[in-house]
Amino acid sequence: QKEVEQDPGPLSVPEGAIVSLNCTYSNSAFQYFMWYRQYSRKGPELLMYTYSSGNKEDGRFTAQVDKSSKYISLFIRDSQPSDSATYLCAMSAGKYGGSQGNLIFGKGTKLSVKP
């Protein structure tokens, strides 16, 4: 079993839809959970990070963490064609003074938002 599982998609939605992206993980030591967006042939862009379980909202983006189920989600409201990209989840176990440098990434979900 891989440490982090993420459905590769592709996921295609119409403009304005609510998008749900998910990852599951197996390592119960993970404490920090991140979402990145990566456009084709570009570097990953940090969207949000959360610590432990709970929700976090930033504009059109909401991140949820359920540690009991080892399941994290990213919701995108009012999706736009500019949201078309690959979304990567990442996790960290918090080894070095509360944060571990070694991020474990999912393979990414490719999202396409159609006008």
Added chain:
Amino acid sequence: NAGVMQNPRHLVRRRGQEARLRCSPMKGHSHVYWYRQLPEEGLKFMVYLQKENIIDESGMPKERFSAEFPKEGPSILRIQQVVRGDSAAYFCASSPAGRGYEQYFGPGTRLTVT
């Protein structure tokens, strides 16, 4: 506020040559991380460095790969005697001290070995 800078953006090397990839962290960041992204694969951690110190190199191949982050200047990822399997995108990230969960990535260096 300049982000993480990497150069070169594209690098072509013949088998057996050396590749040097450079990374300048964001202003105010003292921690640097290197990742590799192979085609159809996810990002894989390679090494975590602070100035003049390697903190975690658990993801580095045992041979041919080395990394440094000197007191002055950029971090360098060095690959000796490159092979075709080294062809990949190499990304550098940086974070503030104590906030390894807040990593900001550079644009990457795409290495092609011919």
